[in-house]
Amino acid sequence: MMIRMSLTGGLLASAMLAAVASPAFAQGSGSATLDAVKARGQLICGVAGAVPGFSLPDSQGVMRGLDADSCRNVAAAVLGDANKVKFANLTTTNRFTALQSGEVDMLSRSxxxxxxxxxSLGLMFAGVNYYDGTGFLVKKALGVKTAKEMDGATICVQPGTSTELAISxxxxxxxxxxxxxxIQDLAEIQNAFLAGRCxxxxxxxxxxxxxxxxxxNKxxxxxxxxxISKEPLGYVVRSGDDKWFDIVRWTYFATVTxxxxxxxSKNVDEMVKSSTNPDIKRLLGTEGDMGKQLGLDPKWAYNVIKQVGNLGETWDRNITVLGVQRGINxxxxKGGLQxxxxxR
Ligand SMILES: N[C@@H](CCC(=O)N[C@@H](CS)C(=O)NCC(=O)O)C(=O)O
Incomplete structure (x- = not known):
């Protein structure tokens, strides 16, 4: 029985290898999403588009934030150019259908x-760019110091969020x-709160x-x-495109590494020239074939670091400037979770 099982396994494995090596499979990259992004010359990335520090256009209309930079990382890794991103603004309720239907290539949207x-949604999380948790913002005038003093409170919350369940x-x-x-719309919910509706x-x-x-008047x-809850905020892709999942996941890991x-971003060229550290050489593509294994250019991670920066740089540029401590992130x-x- 054991022998028959392993024989079948062996036959299956060689049939699969033959399929992978056959010309019909040699055409594309093996990732429908990667092929589509390359053919389009642009990554379509779903963001919120309205959250300071995460994704919000600046005065020039350029999308800024940790989530926006996470999109740029993938564009740099895949297309060699961090600017080749089209940002799609999605709400808390339409974000998953936009990804499922193929309207966007990935979500980077808190x-x-x-x-x-x-x-249950046919989606996979490829990494966590922010370990977060549900909190409450109140006006000081309310005179409340902790959540347990809020029996009977009215609470403004966006529908379709994990926040709803955390509160209940x-x-x-x-x-x-x-x-x-x-309240669905972000500006509306914030105005409702400011106006004292909750x-x-x-x-x-x-x-x-x-x-x-x-x-x-902060x-x-x-x-x-x-x-009151754990909210690990991550990158989401469709299930069933494992190569694309690997690309998004390892692009994020490259920024952590x-x-x-x-x-x-400032010393990466010097590192390419003179680093003798094998981990750095593999990361930057001067040794090994990490890029090739992902179906990408050898400089995939170099492009991310050079053009967007490592995780700490993107964190500081977007989040630290707003006065938020990095803490467990x-x-x-340095004692954090990243x-x-x-x-290798
Ligand atoms: N992380 C929670 C909450 C997501 C959420 O409500 N995010 C808010 C605050 S970061 C947001 O994106 N608002 C912007 C908008 O709706 O345009 C979830 O995944 O459900």
Missing amino acids: TTWTLGREA DFYRVNKMKFTPIL DAYSTDSSALATFRATQT DDFLLLPDI AEELGVD AIWT YAPPI
Whole structure:
């Protein structure tokens, strides 16, 4: 029985190898998404387009933020040019259908990785660019210091978010009551909160912190100390295109690895010339064939680091400037959660 099983396995494996090596399969890259992005010459990346620090156009109309830069990383890795990105602004409710239908190649849109989303939507999470959690923003005038003092509160929340469930769990566990005020549009929900239509505004605490930081009267607001859920915000791709998944995932890992190894946009050319560290050489494509294994140019990661920067650089440029501490989002060598498996 054992022998027959392994024989069948062996036959299957050689049939698969033959299929992969056959001319019919040699045409494309093996990734429908990669082929489409290359043919188009542009990555279409789903973002929110309205969140300071994550994705928000600057005064010149250029999309800025950690999520926007995550899109640029993939464009740099795949097309050699970080600017070849078309940003698609998506809401909390249409983001998943936009990805499922192929309207966008990936999502980089403050989207929480959950079992339900991965197991039932035909999607996969390729990495986490921000370990976040649900928080509450209140006006100081409300006189509340912690979430547990908010029994009976009205809470503004966006529909279609994992925040909704986090709040209802929190209230259930603490045997308290709340009234949700569901508002889809970001500007509308923020205005509702500012106008006093709800006692608290709840979403990922990162977005609350950056929203507060960008208010002229920011000292009138208090971000409560409670973080009531885990919200790992990640990159999402469609299931079934494993090569594309690998590309998005390892592009992100390249930015973590670069930070860990001290490679950044300013010293990367020097590193290419003179580094003798095998990890750096493999990362930058001066040794080994990491790019080829992903179906990309040997300089895939070099292009990311040179044009966009390592994870720490993109973090500081987009998030630190808004006064938000890096905390658990530091890389693992500095006590944080950002960790990449070896590039070898
Ligand atoms: N991470 C949660 C919440 C996502 C969410 O509501 N994000 C807000 C705050 S970062 C947002 O993107 N708002 C911008 C918009 O809706 O345009 C989820 O995946 O459901």
